[in-house]
Amino acid sequence: MPEIKRIEFTKEMKHTHTILVPMMLPIHFCFLEHILVQEGYRIEVLHNDDQRIIEEGLRHVHNDTCYPALLVIGQMMEALKSGRYDIDHVALAITQTGGGCRASNYIHLLRKALIQAGFSQVPVISVNFSHLEKNSGFHLTPKLLVKLAAGFLYGDVLMWLGNQLKPYEIEQGTCDRLTKAWIQTLCDQMDSLRFTHIRKNVTQIVQAYGAVPRSSQTKIKVGIVGEIYMKYAPLGNRRLEEFLIKEGCEPVVSGVLDFALYCLENAKIDYEYYDRNKKAAKLAAWASAYLQTLQQSIADIIKADGTFRAPAPFHEIIKDREGIIDRGVKMGEGWLLSSEMVELIHSGVNNIVCCQPFGCLPNHIVAKGMMRKLKDRYPASNIVALDFDPSATSVNQENRLKLMLANARLYEHFGEETAKELTNA
Ligand code: SF4
Numbered sequence: 001m002p003e004i005k006r007i008e009f010t011k012e013m014k015h016t017h018t019i020l021v022p023m024m025l026p027i028h029f030c031f032l033e034h035i036l037v038q039e040g041y042r043i044e045v046l047h048n049d050d051q052r053i054i055e056e057g058l059r060h061v062h063n064d065t066c067y068p069a070l071l072v073i074g075q076m077m078e079a080l081k082s083g084r085y086d087i088d089h090v091a092l093a094i095t096q097t098g099g100g101c102r103a104s105n106y107i108h109l110l111r112k113a114l115i116q117a118g119f120s121q122v123p124v125i126s127v128n129f130s131h132l133e134k135n136s137g138f139h140l141t142p143k144l145l146v147k148l149a150a151g152f153l154y155g156d157v158l159m160w161l162g163n164q165l166k167p168y169e170i171e172q173g174t175c176d177r178l179t180k181a182w183i184q185t186l187c188d189q190m191d192s193l194r195f196t197h198i199r200k201n202v203t204q205i206v207q208a209y210g211a212v213p214r215s216s217q218t219k220i221k222v223g224i225v226g227e228i229y230m231k232y233a234p235l236g237n238r239r240l241e242e243f244l245i246k247e248g249c250e251p252v253v254s255g256v257l258d259f260a261l262y263c264l265e266n267a268k269i270d271y272e273y274y275d276r277n278k279k280a281a282k283l284a285a286w287a288s289a290y291l292q293t294l295q296q297s298i299a300d301i302i303k304a305d306g307t308f309r310a311p312a313p314f315h316e317i318i319k320d321r322e323g324i325i326d327r328g329v330k331m332g333e334g335w336l337l338s339s340e341m342v343e344l345i346h347s348g349v350n351n352i353v354c355c356q357p358f359g360c361l362p363n364h365i366v367a368k369g370m371m372r373k374l375k376d377r378y379p380a381s382n383i384v385a386l387d388f389d390p391s392a393t394s395v396n397q398e399n400r401l402k403l404m405l406a407n408a409r410l411y412e413h414f415g416e417e418t419a420k421e422l423t424n425a
Contacts, residue, residue: 004111007123009091009135017091018042019125019138020079022072023049024233025256027158027179031151034187039144046075049235053078054390060113067357067388068229069106071236073113080119091123093138097263098130101331101362107133129263149291150196154186156255156311157202157298161209163241164308167250168214178208198294202301210307220408223252223344225337226355227363228259230388237355237386238394244353247405252349254311254340257295261314262336264288269327288314312343320346324373325366332362338370341383345374351382351408353401358389382407 009017019041023029029045036043057074076092079085094110097103107126114122126133127140158179166175182205189195222244230236231253241251264284271281292314302310320342321327321335329335337354344352354367368385375381384404386397 004108004115005120006111006133007121009123009125009137011137013091013123014040014137015042017089017123018044018085019091019093020076020085021045021093022075023047023235024229025155025159026234027162027183028152028155028256030183031155031186032148034190035144035147035151038147038190039141041138046079048075048078048082053235056081058390060116061109063390064359065109066102066106066359067390068227068233068236068360069102069109070390071233072106072229073110075235076110077113077117080114080122081117087119088121091125093125093127096126096128096130096132098128098132099266099331101360104128104130104132147190147195150198151186152256152260153198153294153298154182154201154205156257157205158182159253160255160311161206161302161308163251163253165209165212165214167219167245167248168217170213170215174212175209178212182208199297199301202298203305206302206305206308210305219248219250220351220405220412221252221349222249222405222408223341223349223352224355225254225340225344225352226367226386227333227357227360228256230355230357232256236357236388238388238397240353240355240386243398243401247402249351249405252344252347254343257291258314258317258336258340259333261288261291261295262334264291265318265327266330266334269330273328309347312347317343324377325370329366332360332366334362334366337363337366338374341367341370341374341381342378345378345381350378350380350411351404352384353404354383354385356385356387358387358392380411382411 021029021032021043023046033043033045053071053074056077057070060077061070061073063070072094080087080090092110094107095103096107107124110124114120114124125135125138162175162179169175186195186201224231224240241253244251264287267277267284268281270276271278296313299310299313302308317339321339324342325335325338327335341352341354356363356367371383371385374383382404384400386400
């Protein structure tokens with residue numbers, strides 16, 4: 001195996017290379033793509049999502065590795081091998097969290113895969129906030145970060161409202177069309193300051209979603225939590241939201257802003273617990289306060305309109321983990337994952353699917369490891385852990401989900417005590 005050398009993404013490459021980005025959040029990444037194009041990058045978010053991705057992943061990544069790594073690397077390798085790109089003018093982008101788990105090391109696995117496949121000239125850009133790798137042709141400037149934060153906030157709002165509208169729409173496809181139209185409207189605004197008028201835009205979005213005719217049917221609400229990629233990426237969780245809607249349920253998925261706030265909170269915890277970087281902790285506290293103010297104002301707009309449920313503020317999510325898990329548990333999704341499950345239960349969503357990728361030790365501890373505790377504290381909770389790996393069959397997963405939904409229906413129709421007797425009979 002030849003030595004793994006890092007190819008820098010240079011200033012010149014910004015004009016000559018197309019950067020391929022693996023898909024994670026379908027709505028949010030539309031904004032990401034537009035914002036980066038506006039900043040002068042040539043960007044393409046990958047939409048390939050068939051079985052060949054798993055095969056490519058298995059070809060280049062050891063099957064003991066975290067499943068999200070296998071999928072992300074598989075998606076990029078499949079794209080490169082497809083013949084759709086000029087290999088001498090293409091680059092790849094991947095995140096490095098800088099945390100303690102393996103997410104920071106996917107980049108090295110990707111470079112190894114590129115060498116194996118004969119694509120050693122392809123530069124890989126690390127997207128990180130941890131002073132890890134730098135590239136002269138790619139910079140996360142303050143202006144870019146502000147735009148990305150706004151784009152991801154809009155993404156959260158559209159995802160949150162869409163999940164409350166789509167299962168109830170009278171004319172099928174209305175919600176998807178409305179979401180598409182708002183993505184376009186917001187992308188058109190990106191050139192002007194209007195894009196940053198978040199409150200004004202969110203008020204109009206809430207009104208537009210509220211005006212869509214909906215059925216008044218009661219549907220079972222099902223929360224989705226898990227490792228971040230498995231929770232959001234349709235490729236990772238096999239289109240779980242769509243499956244739940246088809247089964248007559250309403251999926252409840254918290255926004256990615258909570259994960260960003262969790263990362264900022266961890267910088268504060270690092271300082272409090274381990275006396276690490278005071279300056280980083282201060283900066284994180286400032287950024288967190290700013291984002292939480294925005295989050296609160298969005299929740300206030302949704303509450304004032306009264307048509308849809310508003311998301312829980314982050315300071316409540318932090319409190320939810322008390323007595324369940326310590327703040328020091330911050331590998332993977334850490335204390336956030338347990339807190340999200342508690343928050344769902346507190347908001348009346350007792351049915352929860354927890355997406356567990358193969359090879360992910362931290363999330364097995366903070367998710368599966370917490371289920372007994374949650375069940376003892378909240379007997380009506382109905383949580384199912386769904387394991388994802390290259391050989392997991394969709395039939396098996398769908399059966400587990402249907403069993404969970406059958407229990408949810410029993411609870412709903414007969415109440416907790418009778419349902420328990422029936423399921424134990
Ligand atoms: S959170 Fe789990 S799946 Fe994600 S990188 Fe860490 S160990 Fe792997």
